[in-house]
Amino acid sequence: MVEHIVLVKFTEAPPAKEIDEVIDRTLDLKNHIPGIVDIQQGRNFSNRSKGYELGLTVRFDSREALERYEPHPKHQEIIAYLKETGLEDIIVVDFDLPS
Structure with a gap:
């Protein structure tokens, strides 16, 4: 299994609805x-976040599943929406979970 962690920072805080x-x-x-x-x-509710406002974790059954995730059209729609809402930066960490 693979753990995929993403932190998202916006240029300005988008409205709660977005x-x-x-x-x-x-x-x-x-x-x-x-x-x-x-x-x-x-x-995020931590004051230690350095401005990163959203946290995401995705657990995949394999590295191959993670590789299929990135180019998937539904995932790309979210990336496009994040850019529309003022995406400034993301941090991504991927690691294998012990079996």
């Missing part, structure tokens, strides 16, 4: 992309 839309679309990916075991996303 953040809710990002979260809803992201959580729905499990219904469209094979290989997703679990997916969680939420707003």
